[in-house]
Amino acid sequence: MIQRTLGTTLTALAAATLLLAAPAAHAQGQKLKVGLMLPYTGTFAALGTAIENGFRLQLAEQGGKIGGREVEFFKVDDESDPSKATENVNKLIKRDGVDVIIGSVHSGVAMAMAKAAKDNNVLLIVPNAGADAVTGPMCAPNIFRSSFSNWQPGFAMGEVMAKKGHKRVVTITWKYAAGDESVKGFKEAFTKGGGEVIKDLTLPFPNVEFQALLTEIAAAKPDAVFTFFAGGGAVKFVKDYDAAGLKKTIPLYGSGFLTDGTLEAQGASAEGLFTALHYGDSLNTPRDNAFRLAYAKTYKLQPDVYAVQGYDAAQILGVGLNAVKGDVSKKAEFAAAVQKAKIDSPRGPFMLSKAHNPVQDFYLRQVVGKENKVVGVASKALTDPARGCKM
């Protein structure tokens, strides 16, 4: 009787000790909780879906496991609404207790996410949003980006347009971080190359009432227009620009989001447009061809830049988590492994900067039929200046 009681006590003690000593081993045995905070409704809905598709494809290629752990997804539709972003990200962090967050598309949403990730020391991989601050003043050891900074494609296009000999340019975009920062990057390179921005036009995100602004462009008679729009808004802008008769008289250029994932809907209105981006439809490398084939087979869709960024978010997570054998608490080792890695991306191999933003080539692309055909390199191994990052 005593024996049995003692035995029971010992067993209970042993179990308690195991529980106390177990976090790392325990965590590895458990599923990895991945929070997807993306837009599934609104003007960026298709972008969110492409990112998730890319992420899931890469996960499948890793055998359904990351860092030896099976994955459980927790999803939030952020609606590209910055006013709901803190509450939404806290659902993932506090309610669901996720190990890593993947998100988002909209720069304003991503900035709220970066703050929450930093405050709670949760891993965050940004698979699109370009907010310069995320790898600038808000940079942190636990925050990574698989996409770009807003400065990058703007800067690349500024160089190209200056070289083409354009002198007087009007810019038009949504009034929020992504628009403002794309235009800022553009201006930096364009003015350095001898150009002048004669007017900056904006409208609130995600408005698409472009008529009055198109009339202003016609009246200003610039040599060319530079723009940042994306998703559903980009579809409407390209069509309206054409319908207003401007396409024939004032060449339109943009960061490549203008024509990525949008060509089916834009039809002939997009034909011939030049844009700059870190991906294109005709790279024709074995790596990209394999990715495109796998994506098309899985989803019955052609991939776009967003799919690539989602795919590479999973690759970055895999590199980091393999190095720490699935133990997300080892943030410094995770970051060190990612920092050393060359990510074998469909866009071409890239490494992350010290601020954790991709150092990558920006391609010059031209729309030919349903493709963003790569016609050159706008800017080679372009590194975001990471202004304000102290890490």
Ligand code: PHB
């Ligand atoms: C952004 O808000 O940072 C953003 C959104 C859509 C894009 C690119 C950037 O295609």
